[in-house]
Amino acid sequence: MGRVVVLRWGHRPERDRRLTSHIALTARALGADGMILTDIKDENLKKTVEKVVDLWGGPFFLEMGVPWKEAVKNWRAKDGIVVHLTAYGENIQTSDVMDRIKATGKDVLVIVGSQKVPREFFSKKVSDFNVAVGNQPHSECASLAVFLDRYFEGKELTKNFENAKLKIIPSSRGKKVVKV
Numbered sequence: 147m148g149r150v151v152v153l154r155w156g157h158r159p160e161r162d163r164r165l166t167s168h169i170a171l172t173a174r175a176l177g178a179d180g181m182i183l184t185d186i187k188d189e190n191l192k193k194t195v196e197k198v199v200d201l202w203g204g205p206f207f208l209e210m211g212v213p214w215k216e217a218v219k220n221w222r223a224k225d226g227i228v229v230h231l232t233a234y235g236e237n238i239q240t241s242d243v244m245d246r247i248k249a250t251g252k253d254v255l256v257i258v259g260s261q262k263v264p265r266e267f268f269s270k271k272v273s274d275f276n277v278a279v280g281n282q283p284h285s286e287c288a289s290l291a292v293f294l295d296r297y298f299e300g301k302e303l304t305k306n307f308e309n310a311k312l313k314i315i316p317s318s319r320g321k322k323v324v325k326v
């Protein structure tokens with residue numbers, strides 16, 4: 147099974163920081179190796195992600211500022227495939243799109259947008275697959291979570307994070323956290 151990296155497009159620091167940090171945290175917690183924030187750098191976002199990785203473990207990388215076209219080009223040059231998450235795509239439930247993605251066995255770059263994405267994202271030049279988590283518009287964070295869970299088939303939820311300082315002990319009530 148290929149590794150997964152998330153490409154976050156369209157981040158506007160003044161209004162998207164919380165949502166973009168949630169995308170990074172979701173990506174990390176649900177099995178992605180890292181996130182590329184394209185076209186812009188956001189040092190506050192970087193601090194948030196680094197703090198979480200420092201406390202709760204990794205590996206998880208955050209790359210920032212690379213133009214989206216370059217990020218896609220670099221990924222493809224390394225023989226990875228590109229999945230664009232969009233409400234207009236092939237339905238993850240009613241089509242066989244996940245089977246076709248998994249059958250490639252290749253590393254996956256998952257693009258999530260914010261405001262209206264460039265039309266090129268839908269084209270063969272950019273995306274190998276356009277995947278809809280249901281054909282209703284909702285959220286980049288929600289669609290990413292469902293995509294990752296279907297891709298990793300739930301196994302990501304028991305992933306062991308390396309070099310964590312803290313670990314949660316699951317319990318039926320209360321909060322059990324141990325220092326590792």
Ligand SMILES: C[S@@+](CC[C@H](N)C(=O)[O-])C[C@H]1O[C@@H](n2cnc3c(N)ncnc32)[C@H](O)[C@@H]1O
Pocket residue numbers: 230231232233234257258259260261262263277278279280281282283284285286287289
């Ligand atoms: C809040 S939506 C805005 C989309 C924008 N209005 C448009 O028409 O492109 C932001 C991002 O969430 C993701 N998204 C929203 N609904 C989705 C769905 N049903 N399936 C997959 N991705 C979705 C897409 O990545 C999209 O770019």
